[in-house]
């Protein structure tokens with residue numbers, strides 16, 4: 526649907542305008558209590574304005590307020606935000622984060638925040654999570670990436686929708702000026718919290734926010750629109766190449782025919798097979814494509830041999846995660862999620878490893894490297910459960926949880 530641009534920065538965002546923005550980032554499930562739309566609210570002006578608008582758009586919206594527990598007053602602020610949300614008729618929950626390691630604070634806080642939000646969304650039945658990034662956030666993202674020497678993929682900025690693990694992140698306000706979100710709050714007579722870290726020039730984003738001239742913001746928008754349209758057309762080409770030439774096996778590896786081997790397919794497939802959120806560097810991928818075999822970003826590429834022409838891409842055994850405690854929902858190696866209930870307390874999830882030696886890879890139809898890097902349930906150094914993708918008796922359910930699809934960019938920040 527076409528949304529008429531509103532140029533008056535003092536004009537609150539209207540209900541019809543917001544509905545049109547939401548329609549552009551749909552489709553949406555029916556408005557039922559079993560499937561609320563999730564909403565991430567920091568308590569700051571932007572996300573509170575989004576909460577107010579979202580509640581008018583739909584009855585069943587569930588807000589999550591993450592308390593990073595980094596400042597003594599943060600717990601009280603989170604509760605105050607919950608009260609404000611409840612006063613708007615929204616259901617709201619506080620998610621308090623466990624302490625996380627010092628250093629790279631903003632990045633770690635963001636990762637921990639999204640992990641908690643994803644978990645809470647899955648538990649509450651929310652497929653979508655709304656966040657309040659707006660036009661100025663997008664400008665700053667584009668400038669930061671431009672400054673870091675990012676190519677067109679980076680300059681395309683944040684997408685209005687992207688996948689993160691098991692939820693879809695939706696940014697309905699990406700084209701809205703922040704002044705209009707403030708105007709919306711003022712018109713509704715709502716109060717919000719100013720987070721002091723939003724003024725702290727120690728953080729790169731804050732410096733860009735404070736220093737960018739209006740003309741530079743305009744410039745960023747031009748780059749962003751051009752780069753995003755290029756990104757979308759490149760993604761279409763990539764999807765067609767993959768559909769024609771790549772076979773993704775549910776045991777976590779890929780067979781790629783010769784006609785499909787190029788920088789674009791390899792970088793997307795390496796990200797997929799490794800379970801990592803980011804693509805490897807372009808130079809490294811080009812070198813690998815030229816060599817025809819090798820190891821990159823936790824993935825081994827080698828000739829496909831008995832599987833046909835071309836190459837196979839298999840997770841590198843040396844790079845897999847160490848064993849983790851086995852419990853329902855546990856994620857191992859960023860690739861596999863354990864879906865079994867009632868596991869004994871002293872079990873671990875780790876690579877099948879040498880447990881694969883007694884197995885017949887020909888009968889199972891997969892390369893040894895792929896078999897060795899599948900998850901297994903271990904107890905006292907013995908394998909007590911194989912993943913159900915192998916279709917063996919007494920198997921344990923594991924779901925592929927790589928999180929990032931092969932096509933479609935996830936230019937996520939924030």
Ligand SMILES: Nc1ncnc2c1ncn2[C@@H]1O[C@H](COP(=O)(O)OP(=O)(O)OP(=O)(O)O)[C@@H](O)[C@H]1O
Pocket residue numbers: 565566567568569570571572573589590591592593638655656657658662720723939
């Ligand atoms: N502590 C938090 N709890 C829940 N959601 C959050 C939190 N911090 C950020 N978010 C979500 O991520 C978005 C982007 O984060 P960012 O840090 O840029 O926003 P902010 O300036 O802190 O807050 P706001 O956007 O509410 O003014 C927010 O708009 C909000 O939707």
